[in-house]
Amino acid sequence: MTRAATAHPAASALALRPDPSHIPRRTPGHAPRHFLTPSNDRAHLRVPAPNGYSHAQATTGQERVITGNRQTDWAFADAYVAEDDALRWARDRAREAGLRSVSPGAGAALRLLAATVDAKAVAEIGTGTGVSGIHLLNGMRPDGVLTTVDTEPEHQQSARQAFRAAGFASNRARFIPGRALDVLPRLADAGYDLVFCDGDRQEFPDYLAESLRLLRPGGLVVFEGVFAHGRTVDSAPQPAEVLRLRELLRTVRESPDLLPSLLPVGDGLLCAVKR
Numbered sequence: 001m002t003r004a005a006t007a008h009p010a011a012s013a014l015a016l017r018p019d020p021s022h023i024p025r026r027t028p029g030h031a032p033r034h035f036l037t038p039s040n041d042r043a044h045l046r047v048p049a050p051n052g053y054s055h056a057q058a059t060t061g062q063e064r065v066i067t068g069n070r071q072t073d074w075a076f077a078d079a080y081v082a083e084d085d086a087l088r089w090a091r092d093r094a095r096e097a098g099l100r101s102v103s104p105g106a107g108a109a110l111r112l113l114a115a116t117v118d119a120k121a122v123a124e125i126g127t128g129t130g131v132s133g134i135h136l137l138n139g140m141r142p143d144g145v146l147t148t149v150d151t152e153p154e155h156q157q158s159a160r161q162a163f164r165a166a167g168f169a170s171n172r173a174r175f176i177p178g179r180a181l182d183v184l185p186r187l188a189d190a191g192y193d194l195v196f197c198d199g200d201r202q203e204f205p206d207y208l209a210e211s212l213r214l215l216r217p218g219g220l221v222v223f224e225g226v227f228a229h230g231r232t233v234d235s236a237p238q239p240a241e242v243l244r245l246r247e248l249l250r251t252v253r254e255s256p257d258l259l260p261s262l263l264p265v266g267d268g269l270l271c272a273v274k275r
């Protein structure tokens with residue numbers, strides 16, 4: 001028998017009610033699930049040891065078992081910022097279309113990041129039905145414009161309606177239908193404060209190259225879904241999509257042009273500032 005994990009005590013203390021659909025289900029009485037973390041998955045991601053320490057020394061005391069409590073903490077963090085009717089509407093359209101959309105926590109992080117860089121111009125790859133777009137627009141300057149690309153015009157049509165329902169004037173978003181790798185080369189060099197990548201994961205390394213050209217110095221590139229639901233750090237054989245995500249993670253970490261951080265919200269939000 002399964003039951004939904006109960007809300008974190010802090011949630012009731014704050015009188016917050018995370019959306020139960022974002023709380024992972026747990027089976028009472030089962031041993032805590034063990035997840036591979038970068039520290040015990042060096043074969044794939046080759047986490048460098050700090051200077052002067054062996055890996056064994058560097059990770060002593062750091063090897064982590066991610067318990068059900070931690071899962072609940074993460075779920076609480078992910079649902080911490082409430083969403084409004086327009087976002088719920090866009091999520092419903094995504095569900096109907098069988099599309100993923102960013103989690104509330106990833107959306108809140110996008111809003112924060114857009115506000116942090118005082119974004120006036122944001123490029124988005126993968127409009128979907130507009131969930132991430134609303135979060136980005138909420139964080140951007142009031143005169144900021146979101147340029148959003150998707151292969152599917154009907155997804156963009158839903159996003160257009162969602163943006164309207166969220167109260168954004170039509171000139172706040174520029175919808176470009178098409179494949180990202182055909183459209184991005186037409187966008188201006190150094191013309192963007194933030195590039196958000198949520199299209200085809202196999203193309204993420206190519207999006208990175210385009211993003212570096214599109215971003216101004218100090219701008220941010222953000223990739224959604226780099227955990228691939230646990231497969232990125234799973235030592236079992238993985239499909240090409242996951243191998244490409246690992247390639248992206250290594251390239252971003254090793255690039256002298258980028259200052260990265262991997263945020264554990266949603267399905268993993270890889271962020272990097274262009275120096």
Ligand SMILES: C[S@@+](CC[C@H](N)C(=O)[O-])C[C@H]1O[C@@H](n2cnc3c(N)ncnc32)[C@H](O)[C@@H]1O
Nearest residue numbers: 101102126128131132150151179180198199200
């Ligand atoms: C995960 S959904 C995006 C969800 C959206 N960011 C949100 O949170 O609401 C991925 C979207 O990327 C689009 N897509 C897939 N491959 C693409 C490509 N090569 N170029 C542009 N868009 C693509 C799909 O049509 C889909 O709408």
